[in-house]
Amino acid sequence: xxxxxxxxxxxxxxxxxxxxxxxxxxxxxxxxxxxxxxxxxxxxxxxxxxxxxxxxxxxxxxxxxxxxxxxxxxxxxxxxxxxxxxxxxxxxxxxxxxxxxxxxxxxxxxxxxxxxxxxxxxxxxxxxxxxxxxxxxxxxxxxxxxxxxxxxxxxxxxxxxxxxxxxxxxxxxxxxxxxxxxxxxxxxxxxxxxxxxxxxxxxxxxxxxxxxxxxxxxxxxxxxxxxxxxxxxxxxxxxxxxxxxxxxxxxxxxxxxxxxxxxxxxxxxxxxxxxxxxxxxxxxxxxxxxxxxxxxxxxxxxxxxxxxxxxxxxxxxxxxxxxxxxxxxxxx
Amino acid sequence: xxxxxxxxxxxxxxxxxxxxxxxxxxxxxxxxxxxxxxxxxxxxxxxxxxxxxxxxxxxxxxxxxxxxxxxxxxxxxxxxxxxxxxxxxxxxxxxxxxxxxxxxxxxxxxxxxxxxxxxxxxxxxxxxxxxxxxxxxxxxxxxxxxxxxxxxxxxxxxxxxxxxxxxxxxxxxxxxxxxxxxxxxxxxxxxxxxxxxxxxxxxxxxxxxxxxxxxxxxxxxxxxxxxxxxxxxxxxxxxxxxxxxxxxxxxxxxxxxxxxxxxxxxxxxxxxxxxxxxxxxxxxxxxxxxxxxxxxxxxxxxxxxxxxxxxxxxxxxxxxxxxxxxxxxxxx
DNA sequence: TTCCATATATTAAACGTTTAACCTATTATC
DNA sequence: GATAATAGGTTAAACGTTTAATATATGGAA
Numbered sequence: 001x002x003x004x005x006x007x008x009x010x011x012x013x014x015x016x017x018x019x020x021x022x023x024x025x026x027x028x029x030x031x032x033x034x035x036x037x038x039x040x041x042x043x044x045x046x047x048x049x050x051x052x053x054x055x056x057x058x059x060x061x062x063x064x065x066x067x068x069x070x071x072x073x074x075x076x077x078x079x080x081x082x083x084x085x086x087x088x089x090x091x092x093x094x095x096x097x098x099x100x101x102x103x104x105x106x107x108x109x110x111x112x113x114x115x116x117x118x119x120x121x122x123x124x125x126x127x128x129x130x131x132x133x134x135x136x137x138x139x140x141x142x143x144x145x146x147x148x149x150x151x152x153x154x155x156x157x158x159x160x161x162x163x164x165x166x167x168x169x170x171x172x173x174x175x176x177x178x179x180x181x182x183x184x185x186x187x188x189x190x191x192x193x194x195x196x197x198x199x200x201x202x203x204x205x206x207x208x209x210x211x212x213x214x215x216x217x218x219x220x221x222x223x224x225x226x227x228x229x230x231x232x233x234x235x236x237x238x239x240x241x242x243x244x245x246x247x248x249x250x251x252x253x254x255x256x257x258x259x260x261x262x263x264x265x266x267x268x269x270x271x272x273x274x275x276x277x278x279x280x281x282x283x284x285x286x287x288x289x290x291x292x293x294x295x296x297x298x299x300x301x302x303x304x305x306x307x308x309x310x311x312x313x314x315x316x317x318x319x320x321x322x323x324x325x326x327x328x329x330x331x332x
Numbered sequence: 333x334x335x336x337x338x339x340x341x342x343x344x345x346x347x348x349x350x351x352x353x354x355x356x357x358x359x360x361x362x363x364x365x366x367x368x369x370x371x372x373x374x375x376x377x378x379x380x381x382x383x384x385x386x387x388x389x390x391x392x393x394x395x396x397x398x399x400x401x402x403x404x405x406x407x408x409x410x411x412x413x414x415x416x417x418x419x420x421x422x423x424x425x426x427x428x429x430x431x432x433x434x435x436x437x438x439x440x441x442x443x444x445x446x447x448x449x450x451x452x453x454x455x456x457x458x459x460x461x462x463x464x465x466x467x468x469x470x471x472x473x474x475x476x477x478x479x480x481x482x483x484x485x486x487x488x489x490x491x492x493x494x495x496x497x498x499x500x501x502x503x504x505x506x507x508x509x510x511x512x513x514x515x516x517x518x519x520x521x522x523x524x525x526x527x528x529x530x531x532x533x534x535x536x537x538x539x540x541x542x543x544x545x546x547x548x549x550x551x552x553x554x555x556x557x558x559x560x561x562x563x564x565x566x567x568x569x570x571x572x573x574x575x576x577x578x579x580x581x582x583x584x585x586x587x588x589x590x591x592x593x594x595x596x597x598x599x600x601x602x603x604x605x606x607x608x609x610x611x612x613x614x615x616x617x618x619x620x621x622x623x624x625x626x627x628x629x630x631x632x633x634x635x636x637x638x639x640x641x642x643x644x645x646x647x648x649x650x651x652x653x654x655x656x657x658x659x660x661x662x663x664x
Numbered sequence: 665t666t667c668c669a670t671a672t673a674t675t676a677a678a679c680g681t682t683t684a685a686c687c688t689a690t691t692a693t694c
Numbered sequence: 695g696a697t698a699a700t701a702g703g704t705t706a707a708a709c710g711t712t713t714a715a716t717a718t719a720t721g722g723a724a
Contacts, residue, residue: 005710010714016674021712034672051450055396059679066430066451075416080407084433085407091432097453098398099431100423101416117427118383119398260617283615285592315529337680348704353682366702388680390708 004048013044023052032068058120067309068098068116070109077253078279078298079127082149086125087304089245093310095122104129104223113139123309127151130193145312149305159312161304161323165195168294169202169326171275173248175292175329181246181274182212185237187230187258188250190220199250199278217244219278224258234261245273252279255293259283280330292331300325336380345369345376347663356382390452399641400430402441402458410584410611410630412458414481417634418457425642427454436461436539436555445471454532455641459483462525477644483527492645493636493655497527500626500659501534504608505580507624507661513546513578513606517569519562519590520582522552531582549576553586562589570597577605584611593613598626612662624663632657 006024010017022028023041033041039216058064070078070088076281087097098121100112109129116124123145133153139146140158152160163279163297176184186203189196200218207213219236221229236242249255255277259269267273270289277293284291304323311319338356347369354360355373365373375413390396401418403411419429430453432444441461448456455477455576460468465485471478472490486493508516518535521528532550539545551568553561569576579588579594587609591601599605602621609625616623636655643651 003710007710017711018675018713019673021710022673025712027713028672031671032673037672053710054389054451054673055391056679057712059385059391059709060711062679064387073416074406074419075409075412077407077409077412077435080409080412083431084405084407087431087433096430096447098428099415099419101419102706115423115428119386253428256614256618263618263620281614282588283613283618286595286615287619288595329376335680339680349681350683350705353680354703357682359683360702363701364703369702385680388709389682391679392683392709394683394709544708 002005003053004050005053006050009041009044009048009050012048013040015041020045024052025085048220063122063313064120065094066096066098066119066121067306067313068100068112068119068121068124070100070102070112070116070124072104072129074099074101076253077281078150078296081298082127082302082305085299086306089303090305093306095306095310102127106131106135110135116141117144122313123147125149125305125309128153130191137166145250145309147305147308147312150303151193154194157319159327161301161308162195163296163301163325163327165198165327166202166205168329169199169248169250170206171202172292172294172329173203173206174191175331176246176248176276177206177210177212179246179274182242183214183217184212184246184248185217185219185240185241185244186248186250187219187233187237187254187299188223188230188266196250203248214242216240221254226253230254230257230261234258234265238265238267246276247273248276250278252277252281256281256283259287259291286325290332292329295328295330297325297327335385336382337385339340341373341376341380341382344359344380345372352377356384357584359619381548385403388424395454396452397426398428398430398451398453398454399645400432400444400451402432402434402448402456404434404436404459406431406433406460408480408585409613410628412628414637416457417555417631418638421635421638424489425638427638427642434461438463438467439661442467444664449474449476453617454645455479457481457637457641460485462515462523477641479637479641479644481633485523486526491640491653493633493640493657494527495628495633495657495659497530497659498534498537500661501531501580501582502538503534504624504661505535505538507540507663508578508580508606508608509544510543511606512580514573515546515549515574515576516544516578516580517549517551517572518580518582519551519565519569519586521586522554530621533579546574548572554642558589562586562593565595566590566597570599577603579620580608582610584609584613587611588613588615591619591623622664624661627662629659630659 006017006020010020019033020041023033023038024045067090073085074080097114102108102112105262108130111133113135126146126148127150128148136156136158144331148158148160152162186200187297188200204213217232221233249258262269275291275293280293280295339375342352351365352373355370355376366414399422401415406412406415422429430439430448430451434440438461438508441464445467458480459479460480468488468490477574480490480492484494518532518534536545551565553565566583581590594601601607607623609623612625612627
């Protein structure tokens with residue numbers, strides 16, 4: 001079954017390729033093609049089940065109607081949800097999504113950017129890995145439309161869709177304080193990414209404000225050694241001189257590993273120790289007590305990312321370039 | 333910054349486009365281009381940072397080096413993991429992955445197939461939705477390389493990567509029996525998909541074998557009304573005339589909702605009632621007791637799917653066309 | 665009649681590749 | 695010295711579009 005081209009339609013109707021192209025692209029505005037012929041072409045295209053050749057189109061037009069999505073790990077629910085909404089949203093606008101994983105590795109991120117550039121995507125949506133400023137700067141120089149999501153680099157002037165990390169962490173910490181906690185630990189990744197640092201800052205400021213901040217209470221774990229480091233961190237927390245009565249986990253993976261690790265101790269969670277998690281997990285619903293957590297507006301993030309990107313790609317009036325969405329503290 | 337083409341390289345070196353093309357594609361086998369010129373071309377390409385135009389290439393060659401992945405919902409961990417490994421594997425082979433979600437809807441699946449066909453992907457990896465035989469048949473007719481994964485249609489002769497649903501369910505049920513259960517319920521989706529039916533069959537055969545099968549103990553819930561229907565099913569189970577002492581949940585979503593729902597009753601799980609789940613969930617690790625579950629070899633599934641697809645696309649000797657991988661019963 | 669507008673289509677170049685077929689100069693063979 | 699083989703390229707068509715520029719026929723106005 002041979003592929004149907006404009007040429008075939010043109011031949012069957014005895015007109016030129018150009019005429020067919022004009023009609024099928026709705027570009028016969030000023031009555032360039034007669035009503036009758038227009039209809040004939042449309043009908044014939046339907047009859048032959050014409051599907052445009054996107055390669056030829058893209059080659060000619062220089063636009064591919066594709067976007068590349070680069071996330072850390074698509075098997076992570078957060079990124080999976082983000083990808084879901086981005087795909088749905090992009091499709092509505094006529095764009096198709098390529099997907100790539102970095103596993104939080106700079107070199108993989110670089111590879112993916114290169115790959116997608118070679119694929120001539122019209123734009124990129126990226127959750128940048130730690131230390132990828134240079135890559136992002138290169139992207140800026142290369143004048144490729146892109147938008148960062150979930151994370152960004154404050155010193156770079158790039159389009160981004162983020163949440164109010166500082167504020168929500170601050171509020172969440174205060175929530176623990178309000179519940180009566182006086183000695184709250186903060187468990188985070190050993191890294192240097194703005195969004196994570198902001199979460200820490202939110203916690204620290206809240207603690208300082210009431211004169212209860214203790215640097216000892218900030219525990220850092222390594223991404224590649226999560227389980228092991230968490231065990232150690234929790235152990236330290238449990239042995240703490242001054243009894244810890246609250247723990248704030250800075251990310252979803254840390255939250256899960258942390259809670260899991262806490263089960264090894266005979267304490268009553270949400271009684272002896274209050275916990276606060278970042279991101280939702282279906283796991284929380286299986287626990288015999290309720291876990292307060294920070295819920296990110298993932299669907300909205302995806303939508304805004306696509307919107308922001310397409311406004312660059314299609315040269316709209318450049319909407320808001322730095323979108324900050326509000327996360328919610330869920331406590332039921 | 334203008335895009336670098338073969339033409340530019342050719343002009344700079346005063347040779348023809350063809351020569352440059354041959355060299356950069358490693359097709360100057362029989363010494364068609366001299367060593368010296370070859371090197372010059374390679375160097376110049378590097379210097380100008382040449383990136384081939386994939387559209388032109390695909391247009392000419394009729395192959396795009398892309399594959400389309402169609403899953404139900406990329407935010408579901410199972411599909412996310414599958415996608416992760418498929419992407420990694422495909423990339424290694426020089427293919428890039430498009431992603432699409434069906435949300436288990438036939439019409440969305442159709443849309444995605446159409447979309448990816450228009451994108452001229454070289455092949456498709458699909459987890460087909462219920463009732464999509466016709467779409468799959470059309471795909472066969474259209475002679476498009478594809479492979480079904482996770483699910484298939486036994487009456488259609490299509491390439492597929494599945495797990496041993498019947499056998500693992502049979503074994504898992506027997507495991508419950510061995511633990512002393514005598515009246516085991518099976519909770520599944522109200523649908524008609526082969527892989528799910530096979531799970532049911534595995535359970536039924538095991539029960540029949542020991543003369544303990546009771547049709548009343550099979551409960552069906554609707555995909556779109558999971559929470560509600562599960563509550564009802566669990567309620568029925570708890571009210572069962574003859575006390576239920578084991579429950580086998582047929583999918584990961586059902587497992588989670590089921591366990592969650594069970595918490596509303598004052599029974600001791602894994603004591604009063606033994607449970608068995610399909611698919612792993614991080615949530616299980618948060619429970620104070622261990623949950624036995626069926627673990628699917630997702631990475632292997634992804635790898636095999638890509639391998640199988642590419643053997644079609646690249647016309648290798650057609651390896652195994654019906655791959656059945658073994659799931660494992662995890663019980664720690 | 666001559667000129668102009670209008671309606672309706674066509675022509676042809678261009679996008680950047682790939683590749684079969686062809687060309688030319690040099691060297692080897694008889 | 696004639697012929698053939700080889701090395702080292704080049705030419706040109708083709709893939710399927712888009713679109714600016716051009717063509718042609720018809721009818722109306724002057």
